[in-house]
Amino acid sequence: MKILYPFVAVIGLMLFAFLGVQVGMDSLFGIVIPYLAFLIFIGGFINKVVGWAKSPVPFRIPTTCGQGQSLPWIKQAKIDDPSTTLGVVQRMALEVLLFRSLFRNTQADVYDGPKLRYGSSKYLWLFALMFHYSFAVIVIRHMRLFTDPMPFFVPILEFFDGILQIGAPTLYQSDLVLLGALTLLFLRRIILANVRYISLPADYFPLFLIFAIASTGILMRYFVRVDVINIKQLAVGLASFSPVLADDIGSLFYIHIFLVSTLIAYIPFSKLMHMGGIFMSPTRNLANNSRMVRHINPWNDPSIKPHSYAGYEDDFRDVMAEAGLPLEKELPPEEPVAEEEQGKATETPAE
Amino acid sequence: MADMKVDELGVSVARGPSLMTGAVPTKDWQEVPAVFKPGNYCYPAKASMVEYHSKSLPGLFGEPREWDVESDDWKLPENWKEIIINGMKERLDKFRSFKIFMDCCVRCGACADKCHFFLGTGDPKNMPVLRAELLRSVYRNDFTKAGKILGKFAGAREMTFGVLKEWFMYFYQCTECRRCSVFCPYGIDTAEITMMARELLHLVGVGTNWILEPAANSNRTGNHLGLQPHTFKENAEYMLDDIEEVTGVRLKNLNFNRKGAEVLFVIPSADVFADPGIYTFMGYIMMFEHIGLDYTISTYASEGGNFGSFTNNELMKKLNGKMYAEAKRLGVKWILGGECGHMWRVLHQYMDTMNGPADFLEVPKSPITGTVFENAASTKMVHISEFTADLIRHGKLKLDPSRNDNRIVTFHDSCNPSRGMGMLEEPRYILKHVCNNFHEMPENTIRESTFCCGSGTGLNTGEIMELRMRGGLPRANAVKYVKDKHGVNMLSCVCAIDRATLLALMQYWNPNVGVCGISELVGNALIMDGEKERDQDLRFETLPGMEGDADV
Numbered sequence: 001m002k003i004l005y006p007f008v009a010v011i012g013l014m015l016f017a018f019l020g021v022q023v024g025m026d027s028l029f030g031i032v033i034p035y036l037a038f039l040i041f042i043g044g045f046i047n048k049v050v051g052w053a054k055s056p057v058p059f060r061i062p063t064t065c066g067q068g069q070s071l072p073w074i075k076q077a078k079i080d081d082p083s084t085t086l087g088v089v090q091r092m093a094l095e096v097l098l099f100r101s102l103f104r105n106t107q108a109d110v111y112d113g114p115k116l117r118y119g120s121s122k123y124l125w126l127f128a129l130m131f132h133y134s135f136a137v138i139v140i141r142h143m144r145l146f147t148d149p150m151p152f153f154v155p156i157l158e159f160f161d162g163i164l165q166i167g168a169p170t171l172y173q174s175d176l177v178l179l180g181a182l183t184l185l186f187l188r189r190i191i192l193a194n195v196r197y198i199s200l201p202a203d204y205f206p207l208f209l210i211f212a213i214a215s216t217g218i219l220m221r222y223f224v225r226v227d228v229i230n231i232k233q234l235a236v237g238l239a240s241f242s243p244v245l246a247d248d249i250g251s252l253f254y255i256h257i258f259l260v261s262t263l264i265a266y267i268p269f270s271k272l273m274h275m276g277g278i279f280m281s282p283t284r285n286l287a288n289n290s291r292m293v294r295h296i297n298p299w300n301d302p303s304i305k306p307h308s309y310a311g312y313e314d315d316f317r318d319v320m321a322e323a324g325l326p327l328e329k330e331l332p333p334e335e336p337v338a339e340e341e342q343g344k345a346t347e348t349p350a351e
Numbered sequence: 352m353a354d355m356k357v358d359e360l361g362v363s364v365a366r367g368p369s370l371m372t373g374a375v376p377t378k379d380w381q382e383v384p385a386v387f388k389p390g391n392y393c394y395p396a397k398a399s400m401v402e403y404h405s406k407s408l409p410g411l412f413g414e415p416r417e418w419d420v421e422s423d424d425w426k427l428p429e430n431w432k433e434i435i436i437n438g439m440k441e442r443l444d445k446f447r448s449f450k451i452f453m454d455c456c457v458r459c460g461a462c463a464d465k466c467h468f469f470l471g472t473g474d475p476k477n478m479p480v481l482r483a484e485l486l487r488s489v490y491r492n493d494f495t496k497a498g499k500i501l502g503k504f505a506g507a508r509e510m511t512f513g514v515l516k517e518w519f520m521y522f523y524q525c526t527e528c529r530r531c532s533v534f535c536p537y538g539i540d541t542a543e544i545t546m547m548a549r550e551l552l553h554l555v556g557v558g559t560n561w562i563l564e565p566a567a568n569s570n571r572t573g574n575h576l577g578l579q580p581h582t583f584k585e586n587a588e589y590m591l592d593d594i595e596e597v598t599g600v601r602l603k604n605l606n607f608n609r610k611g612a613e614v615l616f617v618i619p620s621a622d623v624f625a626d627p628g629i630y631t632f633m634g635y636i637m638m639f640e641h642i643g644l645d646y647t648i649s650t651y652a653s654e655g656g657n658f659g660s661f662t663n664n665e666l667m668k669k670l671n672g673k674m675y676a677e678a679k680r681l682g683v684k685w686i687l688g689g690e691c692g693h694m695w696r697v698l699h700q701y702m703d704t705m706n707g708p709a710d711f712l713e714v715p716k717s718p719i720t721g722t723v724f725e726n727a728a729s730t731k732m733v734h735i736s737e738f739t740a741d742l743i744r745h746g747k748l749k750l751d752p753s754r755n756d757n758r759i760v761t762f763h764d765s766c767n768p769s770r771g772m773g774m775l776e777e778p779r780y781i782l783k784h785v786c787n788n789f790h791e792m793p794e795n796t797i798r799e800s801t802f803c804c805g806s807g808t809g810l811n812t813g814e815i816m817e818l819r820m821r822g823g824l825p826r827a828n829a830v831k832y833v834k835d836k837h838g839v840n841m842l843s844c845v846c847a848i849d850r851a852t853l854l855a856l857m858q859y860w861n862p863n864v865g866v867c868g869i870s871e872l873v874g875n876a877l878i879m880d881g882e883k884e885r886d887q888d889l890r891f892e893t894l895p896g897m898e899g900d901a902d903v
Contacts (some may be wrong), residue, residue, distance in 0.1 A: 002379075005504060015720055040561060048454070055447040059701050063532040063540060065799045068773025069726050074780070080799075083726075091803050101461070101536045106795050108464040108825075110372065116364035116828045118795035124461060128536075193375045195460035198480050200506040202497075203458050269497040270505075274537055275457030282448045283538035288773055291730040294703045299445055304408070304665055306672035307570045309680055315571065316580050323581035325650060326608050344786040 003190070008206035010212050010259075017258035021251045029254045030234060031243045037261035044268025049276050058297035060290035063283040065104075068294075081291045092285055099125055099132075127188065131181035135210075137161055137174040138217075145235040167222070175218050182211050206272060209263055216256040228251040302308060355533035355817055358388045364824060368641045369473020371464075380475055381488070383717050388422045390817050393523055393559035393810065395420055400563040401556060404508075405461060407570075408665050412563070416535020420519070423512075431555045432510050436493055438554045442547050443494065449547050453490045456480060462531035462539070467803050468524050476521050479531035479541040485517050485549050495888040498855055519557055521865065522548040526810060527661075528766035528803035545808075550563075550663040562809035566658035569670050573653040574620030583607075586623045586775065587648070590633050597891065599883030602640045605648075608681070612647035613718060615678045618689035619655045619847030622868075628850045630889045631868030635735065638870065641720045642747060645893030646687065652677035655694030656847060661809040668705040671697055674732075675706050676771055685715035686732040688869045692807060692846035695734060695774075696767035720745040734768070736777040736845055738825075739873060743784045749878035750753055754885065755786035756895040758841040758865075758872065761833045762791070762802035763826065763853065765846030778869050785869075785876040790837040796829035806852035819852065820859050827860035834861055841865045841871060 022031055067136050069115025076083070079090045094100040107121035140157055161204050162170035189195050220226045230246035231253060237243035267273060279285065313320065313328055321331050355363070362561060368374040376383065395888070401415035418426045428434065464470065464481040469477035491498030493508035498507030508514070527542035552558065565575035572579055578586065586605050595601045606612075622628040639646055652673040653881050658667030678686050688698060703709065712731035715724040722741045724733045741746050762782055768774040775798050782789050796802050805822030806812075833839040842853055842864055850866055857864040875888045883895070886897035 013488075052447055052450055052454075054756060055444055055450050058445065059704055060701055061448060061543065063529055063538055063799075064773030065533055066773065067775045070737060070774065070777065071722065071726075071744070073744060074740075074776045077773075095536070099536055101538070102459075104534055105461050106465075106534075106800075108470055109370075110365055110470065112365050114361045114824065114828070115831075116825055118793070124459060128459070139704045192460065193373055194370055194463040194475075194478065197370060197375060197380065197456050197460075197475055198463065198478060199485070200458065201504045202501075202506055227566050239784055247780055269495065271455060271457045273357075274455040274457050277451045280447065281455075281538040282451070283532055283540045283543075289705065290700050291698075291727045291732065291772075292725065294707050294729045295846055297704045300705060301665070301668075304668050304672070306669055306676050307407075309651050309676065312571075312573065318579040319579055320650075323584050325580055325584060326610070350425065 002199060002201050003204050006201045010208040013259060013262055014212060014216075017255045018251050020258075021254040024117060026249075026254070027245055029258050030245050030249070031238065033261045034238060034257060037265040038308050040265040041267055044265075045273075045276065046120065048268050048273055049280070052277070052280050056281045056298045057286070058299065060288070061282055062286040062288045064288050066113050068288050073096060078126050082287050083292065084287055088285060088287050092279065099128055102128055123184075124188065127181050127184045130177050131185060134164075134177040134181060136176040138172075138178060138214075141172070141174070145232050146239045150235050166303060169221060171222070175214065175221075178214050179211070179218070182207060186211075206263070206266070206270070209259060209266070213256060213259045213263065216259065217250055220250075220252050220256065224250070224252055226253045265274075298325050356652060360820060364471060364473070364821065365551075369474060370475045370478075371470060371473035376475060380481055380484075381508060383476075385516040387516070388898045389421075389518070390815060392520065392815065393561055393579050394814055396558040396560045396563040398558060400567050401558065403571075404563060404662075404666065407669065409667055410554075411550075411663055412553050414559065416556065418556075425512075425515075425557065426579075427512075427515075427555055427557075431515075433553050435491075435510055435515075435551050435787035438551045439490065439493070440546075442550065443490075446543070446547070448540065448543045451537075452483065452544055453487050453494075455537050456483060456539055457536075459536065461536060461545070462541075465531045465534050466525075466541075466807055467528070467530070467825045468526075468818075468822045471805070471824040472524075472818070474524075476517065476583065477524055478628055479535075479539075482521050482525055483514065483539065483543055483544045483819040485514070485521055486544055489514060494842050495605040511855075515552075515555075515557070518548050518552060518671075522552065522899055523559060523810065524619075524822070525570045526766070526803045526805065526822070528764070528807065528809035529770045530800065530802065533770065533799050535761045546660075546775040549633070549661065552660050555571045559809060559812075561812040562658055562661045565809070566662060566666060566670065569658055573649070573651045573673070575654050575658055576620050576624050576654055578620060578624065578653070580607075583620070583623060583650045583653050585603065587632065590623075590629060590636070591893075593889070594633050594637060594797050597889055598637070598879050598885060600640075600879045600881055602630040602636055604640050604644070604646070606635050607648050607650055608645035609621075610681050611680065611683075613645040613684050614647075614721065615683040615686045616646045616648050616679060616689065617652060617655045617674055617694075618648065619694060620653050621656075621851060622689060627854065627865070627867050627871070627890075628847055629709045630871040630874070631847075631850065632870075633889050634868065634870030634872070635689060636875030637874045637877055637879065638742075638748070641749075641879055642742060644718065647681065647683070649677045649681065655688055655691040655698075657693055657697045658809060659695055660697050667697060667701065671702055672706045675709055678709070679711050684713045685727075685737060687715075687738060690847065690870060692767040692848050694736070694766045694847075696771035698730060698732055699772040702732070717741055719747050734772075734774060734777070734845075736768075736774065736781060736869060739870070740780045743781060743858055748873070750785055750873075750876040751878055752785050752787050753896075754875050755872050756788065756893055757869075757888070757892065759788040759790065759837060759839045760786050760788070760872070761830060761837075761839045761844050761867055762797070763804070763842055763849060764797055765781060765844050765849050766801060766803050766807065768845055770799055771802050774845075776856070781869050781873060782843065785872045790833050790835075790839055792829040792833050802826040802829065804846075804849045804856060805851040805854040806855075807848050811848055811852050816855075820856065823852065824860065826853070827856050830857065830864055831861050834864055839864065841867055843867050845870055
């Protein structure tokens, strides 16, 4: 069910777009929904990030993944346990660009004994890297459609993406890598017992959705040709807020753009917000300098005070005197007999 | 002790039906209820303890009452759900970490097999991701649009008594060790999530006695054991006799609550109370005598460990506040802290923010070497391992490491000093100078990847012994590896909870492996002025080469 529902949902979305265009709702799917989705994305994204930012970071809680700054002759892990902003930037860059934490991943096995063994496990790192980079390349390549003239780096990127020059039109490697990575990530999710067990419908949905987007895109480029001139006209029009809709774009395109609209509108309300969250994660983006520099907690309550020394001495003055411990206030002249209560936790401590 | 024998438990870990062994539960995790049986839960807090804490921190600990975990009536207040949801809202607004960690998990599973409780129990809800989902599902239901619209599809569920039971079970099967956080691509820290969940549980009066009673003791007597000032002092002074017997030297500078000392030394109180912590304590004071440190120990602030941090922020702050208060009253220049775990997480990450600025103190400077501890410039607190490493570096300690030749030592990075403050090298540097046989455990089980002892955060209690032995299995297993390979017979660490819990863990999984603090080994190796020829170590065990007829 966890897998079926999201699968059916994506098929449903495709059918919805297909049927919608059949009954002539081209402008709804070609113009209104993309704009709406974009608005939802921008608004939702900002709303989410502002929502996060509104909550303070009261305490410095970086996870230290190496030796911290200490005595001058002890070598600090400046990136894994940064004490400066430069170190934090490096740590975040490695995290965001190279998924450093996933690179550390290990897999534990338990076998008779019981014995535990931890092997390096880099495939999630690899699949994730494949997925995210090919996705990024494809998004950038799409700028060809939205810009006129297109930025200089788009053709360069396209050149390298198609450098193997397979087929005509030239096959983009990123298309293949994206589909491959999605398949691997999906297989990982259903084959590994742990990961299958923790997965929610909301984890399969984006996988299917992106798979459908990639497939429709590839179909359009290599198999079922659509009118690229008209698509570019529409895309540039959308980008310049004067969209023009040609008659014969083809329903495959509408399915594609509807799925893309769904994806971008879905981002702010889902786990896909990890793209924003990673930059704000307090265990990663803080310098580990909390003993060096004082940090302020905006809601710190100064009225919370420790049980006072005076109260403590009042409780124990007689036994303290007997034990020869220094006192702030001496015992009254008539000494009460100190009761020997040997180190037992009292049932009802009194403050 | 654990109900199960080692063999039995071992078989059940390796073959029992669990995700760890590839046996996938047939039911979805949301459909598996938490079932309490003797041995899998900590006893609830006594009404008197709740009442005690509520006096100074009203509203944070719920209604004082006696209740039974196994019963289906926890005598919750009528509006308990409302209290939880409101409490959650408040905490989402106070902690960005909580908000972000609720939102951006992609359930990639990188954390799944990183938790010692998952490895030892195989229970899927001990995968950090699912532990967090226990809370996250309610968050989605009440605080997100997707959850409100899509419900179960988005992984949302309503807060029910069943959910509360799960929270109690699994947030007291998390020791906030943060190992999962190292591997999470977004740095999601289950310790933060567990802390929030425990705060929420306490709001409706669902707490455990083994946390609230030590916290009450810490508040009133200064230490979690409830040692009153005279007892604390006597306990510490007993050790002078033992030291004299071993070394022939009577230490003169142990003193308490002395105004005008240069340094206030704060220890985890277990170090004056229980074996093997007491040997660590001997090591501390022998070293201080050796270098002539002008220090004092406070009976009022006689606890480094902070049981408040296992309940909520407010109690953590309240208990922590004593150290600065006492440093101010005594007029010391700076504070030195003993070998303790949570104490150091609280000190390092919270203290200055909660109870600073410590502007009445000076930036710590070692009076022996002149080293200024810039890394503690603001909190003014130095870790004993930093202090000792600096002394050794400057050649200020006369050491004979061969006195520890009967020890084949490995080092357990305690979670909090390693993952909470980044102290990895100092203890190793000390070890390499005070003993000749030191072997590291396997790579993925030390430093930032270190495994928890399995009983931190107030889980060091007898009623859950089997759970503790399971939770500590990954640590025990790594020790077993070096025990088999190098003959390791001593597990050293820099945490008082470790010294208490690892001892039980070793006795169970690796008999013949002892547990010690680093400072105990320092004490053994120290060549004190005027000492006699030593033939025993601090445990009165015969030193190598001094055996005579006795067997070691």
